[in-house]
Amino acid sequence: MKIKLDILRQENSTSEPYRQTVIFETEDINATVATALTEINNNPNIKDTEGNRVKPILWECSCLQKKCGACAMIINSKPQLACNAQLKDYAKKGTVTIEPLKKFPVVADLIVDRTIMRDNLTNMKIWFNSQTKADETVSDIMYESSRCLQCGCCLEVCPNFYVGSEFTGMAAAVPTARIISAVPEEQKKEIRTEYKKHIYNGCGKSLACRDVCPAGIDIDKLLVRSNAAAIWGRKIGGKKKK
Ligand code: SF4
Numbered sequence: 001m002k003i004k005l006d007i008l009r010q011e012n013s014t015s016e017p018y019r020q021t022v023i024f025e026t027e028d029i030n031a032t033v034a035t036a037l038t039e040i041n042n043n044p045n046i047k048d049t050e051g052n053r054v055k056p057i058l059w060e061c062s063c064l065q066k067k068c069g070a071c072a073m074i075i076n077s078k079p080q081l082a083c084n085a086q087l088k089d090y091a092k093k094g095t096v097t098i099e100p101l102k103k104f105p106v107v108a109d110l111i112v113d114r115t116i117m118r119d120n121l122t123n124m125k126i127w128f129n130s131q132t133k134a135d136e137t138v139s140d141i142m143y144e145s146s147r148c149l150q151c152g153c154c155l156e157v158c159p160n161f162y163v164g165s166e167f168t169g170m171a172a173a174v175p176t177a178r179i180i181s182a183v184p185e186e187q188k189k190e191i192r193t194e195y196k197k198h199i200y201n202g203c204g205k206s207l208a209c210r211d212v213c214p215a216g217i218d219i220d221k222l223l224v225r226s227n228a229a230a231i232w233g234r235k236i237g238g239k240k241k242k
Pocket residue numbers: 157158159160161169170202203204205206207208209210
């Protein structure tokens with residue numbers, strides 16, 4: 001397989017972005033964008049289509065198993081995980097465009113600063129104040145919520161999220177569902193206020209985020225249950241106790 005990679009590059013956070021095109025060849029039919037970036041970086045002699053040396057392409061990865069969310073980037077206009085984006089899916093077109101996520105400040109090349117996601121969760125003060133044992137009726141919500149990779153793909157397509165906005169987007173709403181589902185009564189008022197301010201009031205419920213979530217999280221279910229519990233004070237449990 002031979003494919004052209006059109007990569008948006010930037011040396012550091014203040015330098016001008018530029019595009020670099022590299023032809024990548026592999027016999028591995030399951031090669032991903034992560035494979036291509038790794039192999040290009042491992043080849044010190046590789047040149048771009050204009051004959052220039054290709055400096056190491058900076059990007060983040062950890063698990064290479066779709067589990068950590070580190071390698072999120074925009075591939076052919078869609079936010080997704082580089083370790084899950086198979087090159088054969090783009091081979092017909094012959095070119096794959098690779099760009100950093102656009103909602104976050106670029107650090108260098110394909111690395112962006114996603115600190116805002118952690119800061120948003122911290123600022124919302126949504127956590128358990130005491131040791132809490134979750135009710136078994138909410139175990140499905142707890143599990144689904146815990147699958148969030150904090151990759152930021154959902155924020156990329158969200159029309160209402162931008163860095164600095166009060167609305168914290170689905171990357172905060174998903175982990176919050178876990179807390180809302182099990183929080184003790186005495187802490188509920190505070191959590192409801194934060195949820196309403198930072199999630200409920202800003203979400204247009206278009207669910208564009210659901211369609212790009214690489215973990216396939218059941219965002220509709222979490223949103224419906226969290227809204228029920230945090231806004232209307234209903235019980236969030238879905239499973240019946242035996
Ligand atoms: S449902 Fe729409 S507005 Fe709400 S978080 Fe998802 S993309 Fe954003």
